[in-house]
Amino acid sequence: MLDLSRLNPEQLAAVKHTEGALLVLAGAGSGKTGVITYRIAHLILNKQVPPDRILAVTFTNKAAKEMKERVEHLVGRKDSKGIVLSTFHSLGVRVLKRDIERLGYKKNFSIYSTADQVGLVRQIVREVNTDSKKYDAESIIWRISGAKNKLIPPDRFAPNPLDDIDMMAALVYPRYQSALKAFNAIDFDDIIMLTAELLQHHPPVLKHWQERFGYIMVDEYQDTNSSQYLLVNLLAAGCKNLCVVGDDDQSIYGWRGADVGNILDFEKDFHGCRTIKLEQNYRSTGNILEAANSVIGNNKVRKAKRLWTASGQGPLIDLCIVQDDEEEATSVVERIQLERFKKDTPYSDFAILYRTNAQSRAFEEQLRFEDIPYVLVGGTQFFERKEVKDSLSYLKVIANPLDEVALLRIVNFPRRGIGDSTVIRINQWSLEKEIPLFEAFSRVGEIEGISEAIRDKVLAFHQTLLDAAEAFRAEGGLAEKGKTLFEKLKIEEEIFRTIDDQKAARRKVENVEQIINSMAAYEERVPQATLGGFIEKVSLMDEDRFSGKDKKEHGKDAVTLMSLHSSKGLEFPFVFLVGMEDEILPHKRAIYEDDSIDEERRLCYVGITRARQQLVMTRTLYRKKYGKLEERVPSRFLEEIPGTVLNVQQSGVAKEVTPEEAEKSAEDFFAKMKAMMG
Numbered sequence: 001m002l003d004l005s006r007l008n009p010e011q012l013a014a015v016k017h018t019e020g021a022l023l024v025l026a027g028a029g030s031g032k033t034g035v036i037t038y039r040i041a042h043l044i045l046n047k048q049v050p051p052d053r054i055l056a057v058t059f060t061n062k063a064a065k066e067m068k069e070r071v072e073h074l075v076g077r078k079d080s081k082g083i084v085l086s087t088f089h090s091l092g093v094r095v096l097k098r099d100i101e102r103l104g105y106k107k108n109f110s111i112y113s114t115a116d117q118v119g120l121v122r123q124i125v126r127e128v129n130t131d132s133k134k135y136d137a138e139s140i141i142w143r144i145s146g147a148k149n150k151l152i153p154p155d156r157f158a159p160n161p162l163d164d165i166d167m168m169a170a171l172v173y174p175r176y177q178s179a180l181k182a183f184n185a186i187d188f189d190d191i192i193m194l195t196a197e198l199l200q201h202h203p204p205v206l207k208h209w210q211e212r213f214g215y216i217m218v219d220e221y222q223d224t225n226s227s228q229y230l231l232v233n234l235l236a237a238g239c240k241n242l243c244v245v246g247d248d249d250q251s252i253y254g255w256r257g258a259d260v261g262n263i264l265d266f267e268k269d270f271h272g273c274r275t276i277k278l279e280q281n282y283r284s285t286g287n288i289l290e291a292a293n294s295v296i297g298n299n300k301v302r303k304a305k306r307l308w309t310a311s312g313q314g315p316l317i318d319l320c321i322v323q324d325d326e327e328e329a330t331s332v333v334e335r336i337q338l339e340r341f342k343k344d345t346p347y348s349d350f351a352i353l354y355r356t357n358a359q360s361r362a363f364e365e366q367l368r369f370e371d372i373p374y375v376l377v378g379g380t381q382f383f384e385r386k387e388v389k390d391s392l393s394y395l396k397v398i399a400n401p402l403d404e405v406a407l408l409r410i411v412n413f414p415r416r417g418i419g420d421s422t423v424i425r426i427n428q429w430s431l432e433k434e435i436p437l438f439e440a441f442s443r444v445g446e447i448e449g450i451s452e453a454i455r456d457k458v459l460a461f462h463q464t465l466l467d468a469a470e471a472f473r474a475e476g477g478l479a480e481k482g483k484t485l486f487e488k489l490k491i492e493e494e495i496f497r498t499i500d501d502q503k504a505a506r507r508k509v510e511n512v513e514q515i516i517n518s519m520a521a522y523e524e525r526v527p528q529a530t531l532g533g534f535i536e537k538v539s540l541m542d543e544d545r546f547s548g549k550d551k552k553e554h555g556k557d558a559v560t561l562m563s564l565h566s567s568k569g570l571e572f573p574f575v576f577l578v579g580m581e582d583e584i585l586p587h588k589r590a591i592y593e594d595d596s597i598d599e600e601r602r603l604c605y606v607g608i609t610r611a612r613q614q615l616v617m618t619r620t621l622y623r624k625k626y627g628k629l630e631e632r633v634p635s636r637f638l639e640e641i642p643g644t645v646l647n648v649q650q651s652g653v654a655k656e657v658t659p660e661e662a663e664k665s666a667e668d669f670f671a672k673m674k675a676m677m678g
C-alpha cells in the first residue's frame with residue numbers, strides 16, 4: 001500500500017483528485033513535482049490504473065529521468081513499466097513514429113541536428129540570394145524555429161518587411177521545409193509542430209492517443225509554448241483527466257516563446273477545474289525563503305502567493321563581495337574545500353549557478369587547478385567553444401608556428417578571402433617539399449595555380465603572424481598584447497559581422513574577452529609568465545580530464561556548474577549564486593533593450609530557491625573586460641533582499657571557523673587518517 005502520510009492536506013487533495021482537470025499553482029519547492037509522482041503511484045497502486053494509461057510530461061531529460069526514479073521508488077520497477085514519462089520531444093517522436101506517413105514522411109525519418117540545419121539553410125540562402133554572406137544561418141533558423149513554436153507553417157509566415165532577416169527567413173522557410181521533407185528529415189521544432197498537426201488533422205490518430213491515455217500530467221506548465229499547449233489540450237480532450245503543475249513566478253522561457261498565459265488561463269480553458277495552492281516549502285530554510293519571497297514580491301504581474309517553511313531559519317545567506325572575477329572563483333572553490341573539510345560534504349552537494357555561460361570560465365579553471373571534479377550541465381566547456389578555439393589558435397601559432405592544426409583554423413578567420421582550395425593546394429605543396437606549412441605560406445609565390453590576388457592575401461596573412469610574434473617578444477604584459485592582437489585582427493567585428501543574431505554574437509564576444517581575462521589571471525598567478533606557459537596551461541585543460549568520458553559516468557561525485565535556466569526544478573544543499581551584479585543579473589539586454597527585468601527577477605528567484613541549506617551569493621567590485629578592470633554595480637535584486645537574512649563579507653571565505661569547529665574537524669581528520677592506515 002502506498003504511504004501517503006508524508007503529504008500535507010493540500011498535496012494529498014491534489015494526489016487524490018484524479019478525475020477531471022486540476023491545476024496546482026504553487027511556489028518553488030512546495031512539492032509540485034512530488035505531487036505528480038505521488039499521483040502516478042496513487043493511480044497505479046490504489047486505483048488499479050494500468051501504468052500504460054498514464055502520461056507525464058516534463059521539459060528536460062534530466063527532469064524526466066529524476067521523475068522516473070522517484071516513481072520507481074514508490075511503486076517498484078515492475079509496476080511502473082509502461083508509464084509514458086517523457087519530455088515533450090520524446091512524446092512527439094513516439095506519436096510521429098506511429099503515423100508520420102500520413103504527413104508524407106517515411107517512418108524511418110531522421111532528426112536533424114543544429115549542424116545539419118545550418119548546412120541546409122546556408123545552402124538555401126546561397127540559392128536564393130547572391131549576397132548570401134550577409135545572412136547568418138543561425139539567425140534564420142531562430143526565426144523559423146520561432147514560427148514553428150507558434151505553429152505557423154511556411155505559407156502563413158508573415159515577415160516584418162523592415163527586418164532583413166525576417167524577409168530572408170520568409171524566403172528560406174518554405175524551401176527549407178520542402179527540402180527536409182525530401183530528405184525524409186525533421187528538425188527539433190518539427191517534432192512538436194508535426195505532432196500537433198497529426199493530432200489536429202487526422203482524427204484516427206487523435207482518437208488512438210486519446211484512448212491510450214486516461215491520465216495526463218504536465219510539470220513546469222508555466223513554460224509551455226503555443227505548440228506544446230495545443231498538444232496537451234488535444235490529448236487531454238479525450239479523458240479530460242489533466243493535471244498541470246507550475247509556478248508563474250518561475251516562467252523563464254518567455255524569450256523562447258513560452259507563454260505564462262497558458263497556466264494563468266487554465267481555469268478558463270478547463271471550466272470547473274479544481275485549483276490547489278501549495279504554500280509550504282519543504283526545500284529551503286527560512287532565510288533562503290525569505291530572500292526569495294521578498295525578491296519575487298517586486299514583480300507586479302503575478303498570482304499572489306507566500307511560501308512558508310517549518311524547517312527553521314537556518315544559517316544566514318552569505319553575500320561575498322570580492323575584488324574581481326578571479327577572486328570570485330577562488331573564494332567559491334575555497335568555500336567548497338572548507339565545507340568538505342568541516343563536514344565531509346560530497347562534491348555533488350554543491351552547485352554554482354550563473355546567468356551567462358561565459359561566466360563559467362573562471363570557475364572551470366579554478367576547479368581544475370584544484371583538481372576538483374565538476375560537471376558542466378547544458379553547455380560546451382569553455383575551451384571547447386568555437387570562437388574560443390579560433391581566437392586561441394592565434395596565440396597557439398605564435399607560441400608554436402609548427403602547430404598546424406591551429407594554423408589551419410585561422411587561415412581564414414577572420415575571413416580574408418583565402419578559400420579551402422588554396423589551403424589544400426598550399427598544404428599539398430608543403431607536404432611534397434617537406435617544409436612546414438607556416439613556411440609554405442611565405443613561399444606561396446613558388447606554388448603553381450594560385451592567382452596573384454590570392455597570393456597577396458596569403459602573404460599578408462603570413463606577415464600578420466610574423467608581426468604578432470614580434471609584438472609578443474617585446475616588453476609588456478601578456479594580456480595587454482593579446483588584447484592588442486585581437487583588436488588588430490578585428491575579431492569582435494568579425495563575430496558581429498558574420499552573426500546577425502546580435503545576442504548570440506555578443507555571447508561569443510564575451511567568450512573571446514574571457515580568453516584575455518584568463519591570460520591576465522595567469523599573469524597574476526605566475527611570476528615569469530610566458531605565452532608558451534599560458535598555452536601549456538590551456539592545453540592541459542584541453543585534455544578532457546573532466547569532460548567527455550567522465551561526464552557520461554553516472555552518479556559521479558562532482559560539483560555542478562550550470563546556468564540559471566538549466567537549474568529549473570533541481571535542488572542542491574549548497575548553492576552559489578555568482579555574479580550578483582547589474583548587467584549580469586539582470587542581464588544587460590534586459591536592462592537596456594528588452595525591458596524584461598521581471599523575467600530576470602524570476603530567474604533570480606529560481607536561483608535562490610534551488611538552495612536547500614546554504615546559499616552563497618557573490619558579487620565583484622571589478623570585473624575584467626579584455627583583461628582590464630571595470631567597476632561593477634551590485635545587482636538591483638540584492639537590494640530587494642532584507643539585510644536581516646544576509647551575512648555580508650568583504651573577503652574570500654565567508655565564514656570564520658570557530659576554534660571548536662577547527663578542533664573537531666582536525667580530530668575527525670586524524671581519526672579518518674588513522675582508520676585509513678588500518
Ligand code: ATP
Nearest residue numbers: 006007008027028029030031032033034282283569
Ligand atoms: P520547483 O518549483 O523548484 O520545481 P517543486 O514544487 O516541484 O519545486 P519538489 O521538487 O516536488 O518541489 O519538492 C521539493 C522538496 O521538498 C523535495 O526535496 C521533496 O522531497 C520535498 N517535499 C515535498 N513535499 C514534502 C512533504 N510533504 N514532506 C517532506 N518533504 C517534502
Ligand code: MG
Nearest residue numbers: 032033034569
Ligand atoms: Mg518541480
